[in-house]
Amino acid sequence: DAAGWRRACELVAAARRITVLTGAGISTGAGIPDFRGPNGVWTRDPRAQRLSDIDSYLADPEVRRAAWRSRAQHPAWEAEPGPAHRAFTELANSGRLRALLTQNIDELHQRAGLDPELVLELHGSMFGTVCLECAETGTMRAALRRVAEGDPDPSCERCGGILKSATVSFGQALDPEVVRSGQRAAMDCELFLTAGTSLTVHPAAGFAELAARAGADLIVCNAEPTPYDDQAAAVLRGNLDEVLPRLLSVPTVPNSSP
Template identity: 60%
Template sequence: MAAAPPGPGPGDVERAGALMAAARRITVLTGAGISTDSGIPDFRGPQGVWTKDPAAAAMSTIGAYISDPEVRRRAWRSRLAHPGWDARPNAGHAALVELERAGRLHGLVTQNIDGLHQRAGSDPALVLEIHGTMLEAECLSCGLRTPMPEVLARVEAGEEDPPCPECGGIQKSATISFGQALREDVLDASVAAARSCDLLLAVGTSLTVHPAAGLCGEAADHGARLVIMNAEPTPYDPLADAVVRDPIGEALPLLVAAVTGGPAG
C-alpha cells in the first residue's frame, strides 16, 4: 500500500477522489471537524473547547462527573447552552448523504454526538454513534433513557442537577465519557464496517482517541485503502494512501463528486 507524504501535497484531493471513485464499499469515520462548519467547536483544535478551557474536560470524565456535584451542575449548564441545539447540517454532511444515495456508503461511524448526520438525511441504520448521543439523557443507576429536551426543561426550571425520575440516580447525557466503556454492539458493528470495506475515509478526526482511531488500522489490515481528511496531522497519516488538508466543506463534496460523476448536494 502506497504511503502518503507526511503533509499535504499537490494532487492529494485528486488522488483521494480517484481512490474513492474506484471503491465500492466505503466506510466513513467522522469526528468533530465535520461539524465545525455547523457552528459546533471541536475539542482539540486551535479553537477547541478543551484547548481554550482545559478544565472543561472534567465534564467528560466519568469519575469526576460522578464524584463532584459541581462538575455535574456545570455540565448541565453546558448542555443547556450547547450549540448543537441550533446547529444545521453543512455541506460535508450533505455530501455523505449523496455518497449513500450513490450506493457506495457501506457504513458511517461517527464520534460526534450531535445527530447532524441523521438530520442531513443519512439512514439511521447506517449511522453508528460510537460515542453516543447528546439527544438523550441516561440514568447511571437504572439505565432509563429520557429525551434530553425533557431533562433540560427541568434545568431551566431551576433543577441544577436533575436526578432520574425513576430511581433518583445521577443522570448524564447518553454519551461516552472518558472512563466509560463503549456500547459493545456499536463497537462490534463499527469494527465490522471497517474490516469489510474496501476504502475507509476518516473525516475531521484527530485519530488520537481509541478505539475509534483504531478503525483505520482495522481497515488497512484487511486490505482497504485509507484516505484521511483533517486540517492537522494525525498519527495514521503515514498509513494513508491520501491525506487531504483542504477544508472539509469544500473537499468532501469534491471527493463525493468523483464517485457520483456530478456535484455533491
C-alpha cells in the same frame, strides 16, 4: 497536493464499499467547535475536559450542574447540517456507503438526511439521557426542562440514580454492540475514509487501524496531521466543507467485474 487529490479521487471512484469515520471537524463549519483544533474547547480551556470525565461526574455535584448548564447552551441546538454532512448523504444515495462511524454527538449526519441505520454513534448522542444506576433512557429536552424549572442536578425519575447525557465520557465503555458493528464495517470495506478527526481518541481511532490491516485503502481528510497520515494512500488537508463535496461527487467507475 495534486497527486494526493488524484489518488483520492481514483480510490473513491473505484470503491463500492466505503466506511467513514467522522469527528468534530465535520461540524465546525456548522458552528460547533471541536476539542483539539486551534479554536477547540479544550485548547482554549483545558479544565473543560473535567466535564467529560465520568469519575468527576459521579463524585462532584458541581461538575454535574456545570455539565447540564453546558448542554443547555450547546451550539448543537441551533446548528444546521452543512456541505460536509450533505456530502456523505450523497455518497449514501449512490449506494456505496457501507457505514458511517461518528464520534460526534450532534446528530447532524442524520439531520442531513443520512439513513440512521448507516450511522454508528460511537460516543452516543447529546439529545438523550441515561440513568447511570438503572439505565432508564429519556430525552435531553425533558431533563433540561427540569433544570430550567429549578432542579440543577436532576436525578432519575424512576430510581433516583444519577442521570447523565447519553454520551460516552472518558472512563466509560463504548456500547459493545456499536463497537462490533463498527469493527465489521471497518473490516468489510475497500476504502476507509476519515474526516475531521484528530484520530487520537481510542478506541475510535483504532477502526482506521483495523480497516488498514484488513486491506482497505485509507484516506485521511483533516486540517492538521494525524498519527495515521503515514499509513494513508492520500491525505487531504483543506476545509471539509469544500474537500468532501468535491471528493465524494466524483463519478463512479463502472463495475466490470461479475
